[in-house]
Amino acid sequence: MRPDHLSAVPDPEPAPGPDAADLLRAVARGDEKAFGKLYDLVAPRVYGLVRRVLRDPAQAEEVAQEVLVEVWRTAARFDSARGSATSWVFTIAHRRAVDRVRAEQASADRTMKVGVASVDTPYDAVADEVAGRLERQQVRRCLDDLTDLQRQAVTLAYYQGHSYPEVADLLGTPLPTVKTRMRDGLIRLRDCLGVEVTAR
Amino acid sequence: MSTTDIHALVGAYALDAVDDIERASFDRHLTDCEICKIELDELRETAARLADSTWSAPPPRMRAEVMAAIGQTRQLAPATPRTVTKAPRWRRYTAAAAAAVVLAGGAGAAAWTIQDQRVRSERTLAEAAQQREARTRSILAAPDLVVRTSPMIGGGKVTVASSALQNAGVVLLGADSAPTDGRVYQLWTIRGKTATSAGVLAAGQDSAVQIVDGLPGSDAFGVTVEPGPAGSATPTLPLVATVQLV
Numbered sequence: 131m132r133p134d135h136l137s138a139v140p141d142p143e144p145a146p147g148p149d150a151a152d153l154l155r156a157v158a159r160g161d162e163k164a165f166g167k168l169y170d171l172v173a174p175r176v177y178g179l180v181r182r183v184l185r186d187p188a189q190a191e192e193v194a195q196e197v198l199v200e201v202w203r204t205a206a207r208f209d210s211a212r213g214s215a216t217s218w219v220f221t222i223a224h225r226r227a228v229d230r231v232r233a234e235q236a237s238a239d240r241t242m243k244v245g246v247a248s249v250d251t252p253y254d255a256v257a258d259e260v261a262g263r264l265e266r267q268q269v270r271r272c273l274d275d276l277t278d279l280q281r282q283a284v285t286l287a288y289y290q291g292h293s294y295p296e297v298a299d300l301l302g303t304p305l306p307t308v309k310t311r312m313r314d315g316l317i318r319l320r321d322c323l324g325v326e327v328t329a330r
Numbered sequence: 331m332s333t334t335d336i337h338a339l340v341g342a343y344a345l346d347a348v349d350d351i352e353r354a355s356f357d358r359h360l361t362d363c364e365i366c367k368i369e370l371d372e373l374r375e376t377a378a379r380l381a382d383s384t385w386s387a388p389p390p391r392m393r394a395e396v397m398a399a400i401g402q403t404r405q406l407a408p409a410t411p412r413t414v415t416k417a418p419r420w421r422r423y424t425a426a427a428a429a430a431v432v433l434a435g436g437a438g439a440a441a442w443t444i445q446d447q448r449v450r451s452e453r454t455l456a457e458a459a460q461q462r463e464a465r466t467r468s469i470l471a472a473p474d475l476v477v478r479t480s481p482m483i484g485g486g487k488v489t490v491a492s493s494a495l496q497n498a499g500v501v502l503l504g505a506d507s508a509p510t511d512g513r514v515y516q517l518w519t520i521r522g523k524t525a526t527s528a529g530v531l532a533a534g535q536d537s538a539v540q541i542v543d544g545l546p547g548s549d550a551f552g553v554t555v556e557p558g559p560a561g562s563a564t565p566t567l568p569l570v571a572t573v574q575l576v
């Protein structure tokens with residue numbers, strides 16, 4: 131019988147990983163170890179998302195770091211009644227990435243010349259490592275269920291950080307239509323993914 | 331912008347596809363509408379699922395850097411229960427009014443580039459723009475925001491949104507055309523008989539969004555046409571627009 135205080139090697143079949151919401155609550159109490167676990171859970175998606183929006187790996191790394199430190203700093207502000215812990219983290223990440231895009235636009239006054247064709251550009255070889263992930267397949271499948279206009283409106287905004295007037299411009303579609311497609315596209319995705327915000 | 335119109339932005343808002351002024355208007359709209367908040371929470375939760383497919387291994391050094399950074403970062407206390415001080419109804423629509431003006435002027439939320447910043451690096455510019463955007467956002471979200479407008483001689487409109495609580499204002503200039511012959515628009519805060527420059531637009535520039543600190547202490551806000559690119563130390567009359575602040 132091995133003494134328990136020497137059991138430094140993790141069990142080969144660990145219990146299902148700690149829930150992100152529990153980790154986030156521990157982080158809010160200043161638990162750095164819990165933050166390390168939360169990092170392992172969300173950092174690849176935070177980095178991947180920011181990189182997808184910004185396209186530039188060096189900037190993506192910088193912004194992803196800011197996002198993760200922000201998660202540490204503001205963990206106490208997470209409110210589980212308003213959504214899941216992971217979505218709270220990705221909301222911060224997306225917002226930061228988009229802010230960076232807009233700041234660059236404001237400073238460089240960059241003209242957007244992105245063609246609609248680039249929407250489906252394969253973005254990252256590394257992401258293929260997780261090609262089998264169920265969630266990813268589900269998101270893909272649900273995106274496929276949208277109309278073309280809904281899908282383009284949602285993905286141009288989310289993955290490329292375009293504002294809705296830019297999306298309208300890129301798609302040659304009136305502004306009110308783009309607003310409506312973003313809304314009904316997300317509603318259709320919500321129903322397809324079975325997203326619920328329950329604990330209220 | 332009516333309540334129905336602003337709510338139509340819920341999808342764009344959940345996707346971060348709105349500008350700062352629209353975001354501020356939408357945030358105000360949310361304080362009045364519980365059902366809208368639920369719809370937003372669900373759409374935001376849905377949008378965040380789109381991140382599922384973006385998985386990408388971060389550089390290994392990033393973990394150590396983040397862990398080191400949090401060791402030096404103070405955490406925020408939990409938010410105190412929300413006591414929303416409601417501004418009078420007419421004031422709550424002022425941000426929407428400001429948004430309408432900006433959209434009409436085609437200025438968007440693009441901050442104008444102050445001329446001496448041209449020599450600075452891209453990075454500094456990006457950071458400065460980011461800070462300006464955050465500041466603009468917080469001023470426009472102030473509960474005591476007051477918005478005043480004035481037409482411009484020659485066509486166009488100047489809108490001044492000011493908050494005593496923030497001791498600052500956001501000025502939106504949307505002229506129908508820029509001055510010609512190398513002349514430029516210059517912005518002024520006026521207190522008593524003293525005018526202080528609040529910024530000079532670039533040659534050819536006909537729209538701007540500018541943050542003016544200390545604006546609520548001024549009597550008026552004015553715009554003149556001055557020789558470019560540096561502008562003048564004192565305003566050349568006549569003023570092409572004046573917004574009385576008291």
